[in-house]
Amino acid sequence: MGSITLKNVSKVFGAHAVIPSIDLDIHDGEFVVFVGPSGCGKSTLLRLIAGLEDVSDGEIIIDGKNTTDLPPAKRGLSMVFQSYALYPHMSVRSNIAFPLKMAGEDKAVIDKKVEDAARVLNLTDYLDRKPRQLSGGQRQRVAIGRAIVRQPEAFLFDEPLSNLDAALRVNMRLEISQLHQQLKTTMIYVTHDQVEAMTMADKIVVLNRGRIEQVGSPLDLYHKPDNLFVAGFIGSPKMNFISGASAAAHQAHTIGVRPEHLVLSKDQGSWRGTVGVAEHLGSDTFLHVNADGIGTLTARVSGDFAVTHGDQVFLTPDPQRVHRFDEKGMAIR
Amino acid sequence: MATLHTRSAARLMIAPSVLLLLAWMIVPLALTIYFSLLRYNLLMPGMEEFAGLTNYTYFLTDPAFFQAIFNTLAIVIGVLFITVVGGIALALLLDQQMFGQGIVRILVIAPFLIMPTVAALVWKNMFMNPVNGLFAWLAKLVGLQPFDFLANAPLFSIILIVAWQWLPFATLILLTALQSLDEEQKEAAQMDGAGAWSRFVYLVLPHLSRAITVVILIQTIFLLSVFAEILVTTNGGPGTQSTNLTFLVYAQALLQFDVGGASAGGIIAVILANIVAFFLMRMIGKTLEA
Numbered sequence: 326m327g328s329i330t331l332k333n334v335s336k337v338f339g340a341h342a343v344i345p346s347i348d349l350d351i352h353d354g355e356f357v358v359f360v361g362p363s364g365c366g367k368s369t370l371l372r373l374i375a376g377l378e379d380v381s382d383g384e385i386i387i388d389g390k391n392t393t394d395l396p397p398a399k400r401g402l403s404m405v406f407q408s409y410a411l412y413p414h415m416s417v418r419s420n421i422a423f424p425l426k427m428a429g430e431d432k433a434v435i436d437k438k439v440e441d442a443a444r445v446l447n448l449t450d451y452l453d454r455k456p457r458q459l460s461g462g463q464r465q466r467v468a469i470g471r472a473i474v475r476q477p478e479a480f481l482f483d484e485p486l487s488n489l490d491a492a493l494r495v496n497m498r499l500e501i502s503q504l505h506q507q508l509k510t511t512m513i514y515v516t517h518d519q520v521e522a523m524t525m526a527d528k529i530v531v532l533n534r535g536r537i538e539q540v541g542s543p544l545d546l547y548h549k550p551d552n553l554f555v556a557g558f559i560g561s562p563k564m565n566f567i568s569g570a571s572a573a574a575h576q577a578h579t580i581g582v583r584p585e586h587l588v589l590s591k592d593q594g595s596w597r598g599t600v601g602v603a604e605h606l607g608s609d610t611f612l613h614v615n616a617d618g619i620g621t622l623t624a625r626v627s628g629d630f631a632v633t634h635g636d637q638v639f640l641t642p643d644p645q646r647v648h649r650f651d652e653k654g655m656a657i658r
Numbered sequence: 659m660a661t662l663h664t665r666s667a668a669r670l671m672i673a674p675s676v677l678l679l680l681a682w683m684i685v686p687l688a689l690t691i692y693f694s695l696l697r698y699n700l701l702m703p704g705m706e707e708f709a710g711l712t713n714y715t716y717f718l719t720d721p722a723f724f725q726a727i728f729n730t731l732a733i734v735i736g737v738l739f740i741t742v743v744g745g746i747a748l749a750l751l752l753d754q755q756m757f758g759q760g761i762v763r764i765l766v767i768a769p770f771l772i773m774p775t776v777a778a779l780v781w782k783n784m785f786m787n788p789v790n791g792l793f794a795w796l797a798k799l800v801g802l803q804p805f806d807f808l809a810n811a812p813l814f815s816i817i818l819i820v821a822w823q824w825l826p827f828a829t830l831i832l833l834t835a836l837q838s839l840d841e842e843q844k845e846a847a848q849m850d851g852a853g854a855w856s857r858f859v860y861l862v863l864p865h866l867s868r869a870i871t872v873v874i875l876i877q878t879i880f881l882l883s884v885f886a887e888i889l890v891t892t893n894g895g896p897g898t899q900s901t902n903l904t905f906l907v908y909a910q911a912l913l914q915f916d917v918g919g920a921s922a923g924g925i926i927a928v929i930l931a932n933i934v935a936f937f938l939m940r941m942i943g944k945t946l947e948a
Contacts, residue, residue, distance in 0.1 A: 377845050377848065377849075396848075397845075397848050397849045398848065398849065398850070398851035398852075404845075404846070404849045406842045406845070406846055407842070408842050410840065410842035410843045410845065411843075411846075412846075412847075412860070412864075413865075414864040414865070414867075415860075415864075423847075423850050423852075423860070424849075424850035424851055427851040427852045427856060428851055471846075471850070475850075
């Protein structure tokens with residue numbers, strides 16, 4: 326069905342290789358998230374799969390067929406854009422019906438499919454409105470509706486939630502995950518937000534400067550990052566990196582400790598420091614501690630650990646959960 | 659304009675310009691209406707007398723009047739058709755990436771910067787002249803009889819000249835509208851399986867509708883009063899074949915020295931322009947509101 330394979334795919338703009346060379350396997354029904362900092366080539370990669378950009382080299386195989394030279398419409402994929410890209414002069418109904426109309430489907434069939442999609446997405450009451458009369462979340466759902474009526478091999482999402490406010494983003498995240506459970510279609514989702522990646526993905530592809538840094542399940546990436554980049558990118562707040570004598574004690578060039586894996590105490594521990602800023606979230610407190618001889622460390626403690634600015638604390642890393650890296654930034658296992 | 663105070667201050671401030679504009683409009687209008695009711699001929703100075711509506715009946719029953727109405731509408735509709743269709747086509751072409759884009763765009767805009775008289779004379783003498791014109795030369799090159807455009811198809815020739823002048827305006831407005839079309843929408847349509855023609859019909863044309871409305875509105879205002887092009891090329895002729903309402907009023911006043919009749923013609927032109935404007939606004943006002 327919707328398996329996608331990239332073989333040696335590269336993309337060059339002028340003299341600049343945005344994507345040097347990528348191999349990737351996406352299995353049918355998987356929810357894959359491309360995540361990385363801005364400019365890492367994740368959107369370009371998605372557009373290459375969609376066919377909106379031509380590959381400079383390599384092959385894109387969708388559902389066993391080589392689609393490298395096929396136009397976007399022939400690849401059997403649907404895409405949801407960051408700006409939703411709804412057709413402003415058409416009603417919601419016509420927007421959702423557009424791909425079917427272009428495919429030359431029967432009027433009755435179109436009507437039925439549009440009604441079905443609208444029911445799934447709770448849009449039935451809005452079918453005759455224009456996109457500008459809808460809220461951000463509703464527009465988002467129309468864009469998704471337009472994508473699902475074609476019953477594609479796979480869905481492509483290009484940062485679909487970045488234009489929504491924080492509360493709505495959490496809701497839509499959930500809705501997209503539920504949609505994936507319902508449809509069981511392959512989905513590729515591009516985001517720069519590691520929280521979205523962690524919460525939604527079956528498989529995360531971490532990209533940096535056009536290269537794949539690591540591919541794996543969210544918990545794989547969290548527990549066993551391959552290198553410094555992945556370790557720093559996945560997890561919030563960011564992992565603390567410590568080099569020098571403390572790292573040498575663990576036979577590594579750099580060690581990484583996640584804020585949640587630092588044990589805090591007021592009277593004893595491996596490293597001593599003073600609390601710079603304490604961010605109280607209620608359930609947790611994030612402490613920015615200036616540790617002597619190490620630098621600033623972020624620690625995550627339970628919300629009832631009472632400290633304020635200027636207090637002296639001791640930190641001890643959980644020895645089971647210290648990540649070790651060599652000079653090249655690769656993980657030592 | 660939040661408070662009563664600022665509102666009355668604002669009224670006071672704009673009052674001078676409003677009064678000036680009002681006088682500027684009312685005085686000529688009142689004088690024209692007054693003249694249109696007089697028997698007023700420049701060849702018989704001092705003989706003005708009240709004539710009632712004679713000038714109007716005279717002007718309205720003149721066979722040239724109906725010809726002029728037809729010609730006026732033909733020019734407006736003909737030029738609008740050519741400029742809107744041609745403007746969309748040119749805008750689509752200019753929107754493509756190409757070598758020397760900036761220079762080409764300036765060249766396309768150039769005709770709009772040329773004075774109407776100059777443009778019309780260039781067309782008359784360099785292109786349409788049956789002896790020395792470019793078209794005559796082309797015709798002779800393929801062994802055809804040169805065609806005397808201004809004598810045999812005067813109205814068509816004028817429409818052609820005026821359309822050439824207004825094409826850049828339409829192109830410019832439509833091009834800017836075209837460039838504001840969201841790239842992602844085009845890509846979405848591409849993903850949805852729309853070919854180039856479908857994208858044009860379902861995406862580009864609806865997007866351009868407002869710009870087309872603007873082009874039609876603005877051009878109609880100016881095209882109702884085309885004058886210079888007629889004066890320097892055909893002089894309204896042969897006969898009255900290329901006389902529009904503006905030119906007819908001019909001929910009445912300054913060729914036949916009949917100020918009264920011309921004033922009546924002017925008032926009729928004002929009324930007709932208002933009728934056209936009324937229908938135009940009703941027809942396309944909806945597009946502008948949306």
